[in-house]
Amino acid sequence: MNPPNKPWRDALLGETASVRDAIGSLNESGLQIVLVVDTNEALTGTITDGDVRRGILRGVGMDDPVSEILHREPMVLPPDMDRQTALQVMRSNGLHQLPVVDEQRRVIGLHLWNMLDTPPARPNTMVIMAGGRGTRLYPHTENCPKPMLPVGGKPMIEHIVERARAEGFERFVFAIHYLGHMLEEHFGDGSRFGVEIDYLREERPLGTGGALGLMKHRPEGPFVVTNGDVLSDVRYGEILDFHVRHNATATMAVRPHEWQHPFGVVHTEGVDITGFEEKPMVRSRINAGIYALDPSVLDHIAHGEHCDMPTLFERVQASSRRTIVYPMHEPWLDVGRPADLELARAAHEV
Incomplete structure (x- = not known):
């Protein structure tokens, strides 16, 4: 059973909670499951990462009730x-968590099978884009490439390598350009970090897709x-498994983004008013800068040509191959501005 401090209680969530509350619970507890209970702590249902992602794909909003994504049995x-x-x-049954309940279905424990303790080695390669100049981060990047900026006492890119290594990734490729020698001097062949690292050396910026052509x-x-400037708690292995499970050629991790219009919107048809919306909420999905790709996508990139990732996805689509999204909710930060760098450093303070 669980130890006396009952960490599973961090996964409990009331029936009146919102989807946003469930996501917060998943991220804060680290248990990869939410146990939704009634006022007597009897189990109503569970919510996992997969339930959240399926809800996002259906268009469920962050402020909708948890009942919209609840697995009731x-x-x-x-x-x-x-x-x-x-x-x-x-x-x-391929489960990583199993609730323990008494005869009244009250939650009294949670069995956990944490695969990260002994992760199976993954033969898959992980490519990290680390060649950008980071001009928006000047003067921090005047003498230091953006991925090497220190966060929590170590380079930002080192956090990415460590998270991936904890999931079983052992082979890495760094695409470098601006001050690339600093990355090579720090990481070398990767042996000091228990991994293998090769380098793609761009003579000029080629974009995320173009660098893969090297x-x-x-x-x-x-x-x-x-991207080498994206810090996230997302599990890279799960993105890869999702990609394979859906028989995709190219998968893009996306995040929900909500923006409230500051004004009331008037809908018209010609000069006639057809309706009103008072400061409507606009929901969209943004590119999170993390991808899973089949080797065949390299056929769509000419050696040495500039190609960004959206263009590469369009080329794959034009060839009638499947491109999909991986909806993510995990904490995520694109460190592109000084304020983002301060946020990243604050999050990694010891």
């Missing part, structure tokens, strides 16, 4: 089942690409 275990049997049940060795399987 989750598998549960009785309190007298030993941990080894519980792990066998979880393994056979790859000398085509990956044997799907690979992950991320």
Whole structure:
């Protein structure tokens, strides 16, 4: 059972909570599950990352009730089942968490199978784009490439490598240009960090897609690409698994973005007024700068040509291959301005 401090209680959430509250609980507890309970702490249902992503794809809003994404009939275990049997049940059903409930269905525990403790090695390559000049971060980047800016006592890009390594990634490729020698001097061949690192050296900026055209060795399987200035708690391995599961050629991680119009909107048809909206909320999805790609996408890039990632996705679509989105809700920060850098540093303060 769970230790005396009952960390599973961090996953409890009331029935009247919103989707935003559920996402906050997932991110804060780190347990990868929300246990939605009534006033007697009887289990109403569960919410996982997958439930949130499916809800986002259906257009569920952040302020909608959790009932919109609730899994109402989750598998549960009785309190007298030993941990080894519980792990066998979880393994056979592909589950990482299983609630423990009593006869009144009150939550009294949570079995966890944390795969990150002993992650299986992933043969997939991870490409990190680290060649930009970071002009919006001047003067911080005057003598330091943006991915090497210190956050929490280490270069920003090192956080990305460590998170990926914790998920089993061992092979990395850095695309470098501006002050690229500083990255090579710090990381070398990667052995000091327990990984392998190769380099794509851009003589001029080629864009995220164009840099991939410099790859000398085509990956044997799907690979992950991320911008070197994006810090997130997203699990790179889950993006890759999602990509494979949906039989996609190119997958783009996207985040929901909400913006409230500052004015009342008037709808018209010609000169006739057809309706009004008072400061409507505009919902959209933005590119999070993280991708999963099949090796075949490299056929759409000429060596040495400039190509950004949206253009590459359009080329893949034009070839009638599948391109999809991976909806993410995890904490995410694109460190592009001085204020973003301060936010990143504040988040990593010890």
